[in-house]
Amino acid sequence: MAEEPVWGQWWVAQTLRHWPDARDLLRQHVDMSAMRLDRDDSQRWIAEVAAMLEVAQLADVPLAAERRQRLLDELPQRVDEVSRPYAQCRALDAAAILDDGRDWTTGIEVPPVPEVHDLSSMMNLYGALCVERHVTGQVAPTRAADARQLVSPVLDDPADLDDPLVGFASRVWLEASGDTAALSGLVGQSADRIDDESGLLRKRVHAFGTLRTTYLVAWLASYAQAAEEILGPETREAVREEINEARRRGADLDVAYGATTLLQVDDVDDELRAEASATLRRKLEGPLFREQLDSVWMLVNMLQQLGGEVPQLHVPEPFPVRDDEDRYQAWTLLGLRPFVAQEKQERITEYYRDLLDDTPDLLRAGYEELTLRELLAGVAAIAGDLPQSEYNALLDDAYTWTTELRGCQGFTRLYRPDRGTSECGLATTALVIREGLDHR
Numbered sequence: 001m002a003e004e005p006v007w008g009q010w011w012v013a014q015t016l017r018h019w020p021d022a023r024d025l026l027r028q029h030v031d032m033s034a035m036r037l038d039r040d041d042s043q044r045w046i047a048e049v050a051a052m053l054e055v056a057q058l059a060d061v062p063l064a065a066e067r068r069q070r071l072l073d074e075l076p077q078r079v080d081e082v083s084r085p086y087a088q089c090r091a092l093d094a095a096a097i098l099d100d101g102r103d104w105t106t107g108i109e110v111p112p113v114p115e116v117h118d119l120s121s122m123m124n125l126y127g128a129l130c131v132e133r134h135v136t137g138q139v140a141p142t143r144a145a146d147a148r149q150l151v152s153p154v155l156d157d158p159a160d161l162d163d164p165l166v167g168f169a170s171r172v173w174l175e176a177s178g179d180t181a182a183l184s185g186l187v188g189q190s191a192d193r194i195d196d197e198s199g200l201l202r203k204r205v206h207a208f209g210t211l212r213t214t215y216l217v218a219w220l221a222s223y224a225q226a227a228e229e230i231l232g233p234e235t236r237e238a239v240r241e242e243i244n245e246a247r248r249r250g251a252d253l254d255v256a257y258g259a260t261t262l263l264q265v266d267d268v269d270d271e272l273r274a275e276a277s278a279t280l281r282r283k284l285e286g287p288l289f290r291e292q293l294d295s296v297w298m299l300v301n302m303l304q305q306l307g308g309e310v311p312q313l314h315v316p317e318p319f320p321v322r323d324d325e326d327r328y329q330a331w332t333l334l335g336l337r338p339f340v341a342q343e344k345q346e347r348i349t350e351y352y353r354d355l356l357d358d359t360p361d362l363l364r365a366g367y368e369e370l371t372l373r374e375l376l377a378g379v380a381a382i383a384g385d386l387p388q389s390e391y392n393a394l395l396d397d398a399y400t401w402t403t404e405l406r407g408c409q410g411f412t413r414l415y416r417p418d419r420g421t422s423e424c425g426l427a428t429t430a431l432v433i434r435e436g437l438d439h440r
Contacts, residue, residue, distance in 0.1 A: 046087050220433070375401065
């Protein structure tokens with residue numbers, strides 16, 4: 001809270017707001033004088049003002065008159081400097097709390113309903129509905145229906161998604177007059193993560209569960225022609241028990257991991273193969289968000305192993321590259337082009353033309369700093385964009401570099417994620433094999 005006084009106190013307020021005697025508790029924790037606003041970025045300034053005012057409102061702590069007037073004087077200028085629907089929404093939220101009698105919606109147009117492909121666009125979808133509510137008093141039925149359709153895939157299958165994305169999808173659903181009963185499944189999943197001692201919600205952890213880990217081990221063992229040795233009768237029986245347990249709790253992706261595990265020793269029946277293939281196709285046929293791109297390759301690989309045809313992928317629209325993580329995700333998106341509709345392939349390629357042109361030099365110059373997943377994503381991204389001779393030369397360089405990341409204590413044929421890590425990773429090794437960069 002000392003480092004982020006606005007957001008630290010906002011999170012405390014959001015956490016305590018539903019507790020008994022919440023207002024008294026908030027007054028003990030809230031320090032309005034400690035809340036300093038970002039002066040350099042209007043979007044962040046608006047977000048912090050809205051958060052600060054919500055804290056003051058929840059705690060029933062008055063804002064100093066001088067400070068309130070400064071906010072009223074500065075808010076119009078800040079609103080003119082932002083265009084994101086979510087930022088406009090938060091500005092109108094702040095204005096509604098300040099409530100000085102003027103019409104803050106004058107000059108603000110209702111944004112169109114945006115496509116949704118990541119957390120940022122989900123926030124803007126919520127923002128578009130929020131702005132419409134502020135401007136017109138309600139969300140038009142047709143726009144509400146469009147919004148509900150966009151977020152339904154997230155609410156129907158949230159297990160592989162992060163809490164912020166699911167949370168904003170829920171807010172969109174409610175803003176679009178969706179039936180609250182549709183959120184009951186999310187409530188049940190959240191209840192499973194409530195800490196018994198603190199009453200707080202534990203972060204959703206995308207752990208390598210038993211069946212996912214077993215699948216990776218089985219696949220690597222099959223690659224090393226040792227699957228029969230690794231997956232003996234007792235292990236196979238344990239996998240079948242885990243599959244049945246996964247069915248009971250509705251974890252259909254775990255069923256698919258189990259089926260593909262047994263496939264490595266040719267011990268999967270037609271019914272289980274069909275069930276797993278249908279699950280993987282369903283996962284891949286829906287809208288894919290940026291946050292999911294990192295795991296799509298594994299689902300594609302599993303479906304291909306099961307003999308299924310990979311459906312056309314509905315990947316997100318291309319997005320700006322502002323940092324290393326954006327670049328990694330852009331490379332991952334480029335690598336998925338073979339499974340994308342032709343028109344979208346061309347759109348993605350054109351958008352990232354400069355990145356594609358720079359990638360060979362980025363890979364060669366960055367071997368010292370790149371993680372192995374970044375290297376492999378970059379290699380996959382340009383597989384069809386370079387003359388074969390240049391691509392082969394790049395692979396030779398990559399072979400040399402990956403050699404340095406091969407091996408760790410007790411495992412000579414597995415790979416480490418980067419130079420600073422001493423432990424090997426199953427998923428990292430699987431990626432190396434998938435890109436044909438293993439040294440056999």
